[in-house]
Amino acid sequence: MKRRDIILTSASILLLLVFINFASGNLDAYKVRILNLCAIYTVLGLSMNLINGFTGLFSLGHAGFMAVGAYTTAILTMSQVTKQQNFFLAPILPPLDKLNVPFLFALLIGGLLSAFVAFLIGAPALRLKGDYLAIATLGFSEIIRIVFTNTQRITNGALGLKSIPNTTNLWWSYGAAVITIAIMALLINSSYGKAFKAIREDEIAAESMGINLFKHKVLSFVIGAFFAGVGGGLLGSLMGTIDPLMFRFSFTFSILLIIVLGGMGSMTGTVIAAFIISSATELLRFLDQSINLGFVVIPGVSGLRMVVFSALLMIVVLFFRNGLMGTNEFSWDKIINLFQRKPLIKRRLGQ
Amino acid sequence: MTFNLFLQHLTNGVSLGSLYALIAIGYTMVYGILRLINFAHGDIFMMAVYFSFFGVATFGMPWYVSFVVAIILTCFLGMLVERAAYKPLRESPKVNILVSAIGASFLLQNLAVVVFGGRPKAFPTVNLFQQVMTIGAVSLQRLTLIIPVASLTLLFGLLFLINNTKSGMAMRAVSKDHETARLMGVDVNRTITLTFGIGSALAAIGGIMWGMKFPQINPAMGIMPGLKCFIAAVIGGIGNITGAVLGGFILGVGEIMIVAMLPSLTGYRDAFAFILLIVILLFKPTGIMGEKISEKV
Numbered sequence: 001m002k003r004r005d006i007i008l009t010s011a012s013i014l015l016l017l018v019f020i021n022f023a024s025g026n027l028d029a030y031k032v033r034i035l036n037l038c039a040i041y042t043v044l045g046l047s048m049n050l051i052n053g054f055t056g057l058f059s060l061g062h063a064g065f066m067a068v069g070a071y072t073t074a075i076l077t078m079s080q081v082t083k084q085q086n087f088f089l090a091p092i093l094p095p096l097d098k099l100n101v102p103f104l105f106a107l108l109i110g111g112l113l114s115a116f117v118a119f120l121i122g123a124p125a126l127r128l129k130g131d132y133l134a135i136a137t138l139g140f141s142e143i144i145r146i147v148f149t150n151t152q153r154i155t156n157g158a159l160g161l162k163s164i165p166n167t168t169n170l171w172w173s174y175g176a177a178v179i180t181i182a183i184m185a186l187l188i189n190s191s192y193g194k195a196f197k198a199i200r201e202d203e204i205a206a207e208s209m210g211i212n213l214f215k216h217k218v219l220s221f222v223i224g225a226f227f228a229g230v231g232g233g234l235l236g237s238l239m240g241t242i243d244p245l246m247f248r249f250s251f252t253f254s255i256l257l258i259i260v261l262g263g264m265g266s267m268t269g270t271v272i273a274a275f276i277i278s279s280a281t282e283l284l285r286f287l288d289q290s291i292n293l294g295f296v297v298i299p300g301v302s303g304l305r306m307v308v309f310s311a312l313l314m315i316v317v318l319f320f321r322n323g324l325m326g327t328n329e330f331s332w333d334k335i336i337n338l339f340q341r342k343p344l345i346k347r348r349l350g351q
Numbered sequence: 352m353t354f355n356l357f358l359q360h361l362t363n364g365v366s367l368g369s370l371y372a373l374i375a376i377g378y379t380m381v382y383g384i385l386r387l388i389n390f391a392h393g394d395i396f397m398m399a400v401y402f403s404f405f406g407v408a409t410f411g412m413p414w415y416v417s418f419v420v421a422i423i424l425t426c427f428l429g430m431l432v433e434r435a436a437y438k439p440l441r442e443s444p445k446v447n448i449l450v451s452a453i454g455a456s457f458l459l460q461n462l463a464v465v466v467f468g469g470r471p472k473a474f475p476t477v478n479l480f481q482q483v484m485t486i487g488a489v490s491l492q493r494l495t496l497i498i499p500v501a502s503l504t505l506l507f508g509l510l511f512l513i514n515n516t517k518s519g520m521a522m523r524a525v526s527k528d529h530e531t532a533r534l535m536g537v538d539v540n541r542t543i544t545l546t547f548g549i550g551s552a553l554a555a556i557g558g559i560m561w562g563m564k565f566p567q568i569n570p571a572m573g574i575m576p577g578l579k580c581f582i583a584a585v586i587g588g589i590g591n592i593t594g595a596v597l598g599g600f601i602l603g604v605g606e607i608m609i610v611a612m613l614p615s616l617t618g619y620r621d622a623f624a625f626i627l628l629i630v631i632l633l634f635k636p637t638g639i640m641g642e643k644i645s646e647k648v
Contacts, residue, residue: 052446056446058445058446058449124629124633125629125632127633128632128636130445131382131386131387131388131445131449132585132632132636134388134449135388135581135582135585135628136628136629136632139578139582139624139625139628139629140629142578142621142622142625143622143625143626146618146619146622147619147622149618150618150619249574250457253453253457256450256453260450264446303461303464303465303469304465306457306461306464307458307461307462307464307465309457309461310454310457310458310460310461311458313450313453313454313457314436314451314454314455314458317440317447317450317451317454318436318439318440318451321443321447
């Protein structure tokens with residue numbers, strides 16, 4: 001990294017800190033919530049992009065990993081009294097009722113457990129390819145959800161968990177987002193990242209270059225699941241309630257929408273798309289409510305928002321196949337060139 | 352468990368299995384020809400149920416007219432989905448087509464919420480099918496027997512179409528190799544559209560019978576049957592129509608029997624299909640009747 005880039009990066013992180021400090025004090029709860037969602041969706045999007053975009057494994061099991069993270073974090077942070085109130089149908093399983101750890105450790109344990117589940121799933125499933133992998137991971141994610149619906153004494157079954165302590169704030173969510181971006185950037189540019197991309201481009205060629213396919217696929221899957229678990233934990237703590245229905249396939253679909261819109265295989269794209277999608281989810285809420293134009297009232301149609309989202313995904317896939325960024329990444333050089341209004345090619349030729 | 356009770360469960364299982372089979376045929380035909388999981392198939396099935404519901408409930412058609420109209424409309428819907436969502440992407444990477452299929456599925460589902468309303472509705476009853484009759488000690492709705500008979504008749508009709516007609520030959524040619532089929536004078540696009548039409552019509556018939564058997568209908572009703580029927584197609588060997596029917600029966604009978612024999616596992620009923628899928632994928636990835644696909648460099 002050049003010295004200029006280090007200075008610019010530190011400056012922007014500092015700017016982000018100032019903004020978070022300002023936002024947590026001055027913005028209303030609704031806006032803070034949207035900002036939190038933006039950061040959490042960034043974490044979730046990046047974790048899925050590592051598996052689907054960078055390693056080229058079409059996995060549809062993300063909601064399952066998020067569920068593992070969210071439930072673990074919730075159970076580990078809820079107080080003994082809250083647990084008793086929640087589990088009124090059947091008491092919670094003994095060691096869990098007294099277990100209580102700080103939020104940071106709960107998040108990490110949630111992530112690790114999710115990674116462990118991914119390892120168990122990945123070991124058999126990653127031998128499959130393409131469509132079969134997609135449908136097998138989708139199946140595993142549904143199995144996780146069905147198990148969570150039925151383990152009354154651990155997850156409270158279909159009732160879900162309520163009054164989870166709201167620890168997630170802007171510092172937690174943006175901290176997690178920045179750390180995720182940093183770790184992903186280091187990983188993608190390391191030799192492991194290059195191996196992932198090689199597998200994405202051509203498995204047979206990668207294998208003949210001496211890349212251990214299975215090891216790298218499992219590694220990508222497990223790391224992706226870890227961050228999905230952390231993201232799920234943050235989300236559960238932000239929402240305050242979770243239940244198994246939340247983690248249906250449609251949740252995986254919204255994360256998929258983010259990485260397709262941003263560009264499969266671009267971290268920058270994922271970050272931008274995560275912000276666009278999570279703010280649009282809130283901003284388009286007017287579609288579900290009635291609109292008063294003064295002289296005529298258009299009755300709101302609930303569900304129209306989701307139609308817009310599905311149509312958006314179709315349009316992106318059909319007409320902008322590479323998403324917003326393709327596989328391009330953000331770099332300070334490009335930004336500076338943009339301001340100097342010189343095309344990149346000309347500068348290269350000049351050098 | 353008494354023998355009579357066992358028979359009762361078995362007929363229920365076979366009946367459910369033949370519904371799965373009808374829908375699974377659509378998956379397997381599309382996969383055979385395009386190598387694509389048609390994620391929207393479950394939602395096309397849901398649309399068919401709604402079409403026939405509105406035919407009877409809103410337009411006051413007699414049930415048989417409404418069912419025929421629903422089947423024709425669904426047929427066109429299937430072709431429309433193919434034209435709009437899959438045809439433009441035929442040459443692009445597989446992941447894009449898969450994403451497009453998922454997008455089409457969610458679009459149909461959400462459109463159904465907006466247009467038809469999200470609240471569950473009650474499918475109209477048709478006395479002819481829903482009368483309860485008693486054979487020996489087993490009492491069942493007529494429908495329970497009509498479903499397997501109808502499914503098997505349709506299966507044999509379809510097999511005849513594929514093996515003995517010109518369009519069927521075109522389908523088989525396209526499923527082997529698009530390029531060669533085109534050179535041999537087969538209209539590839541027409542054949543693919545026809546495949547979607549037939550698959551959707553079968554899903555529509557399955558959907559109408561499903562609606563009569565499980566009369567509560569809602570826009571999300573296509574998801575689970577859709578996934579399970581795809582699993583049925585994989586179990587039987589995807590691309591193979593007889594295999595899809597066999598897979599449907601295995602899944603239907605297995606599901607009913609598990610709930611009947613081990614009532615404590617009732618909550619895990621939906622997991623059974625997925626566990627079966629994973630076991631099959633690990634030990635015989637090409638399914639029971641599938642052909643082996645070798646890897647080409």
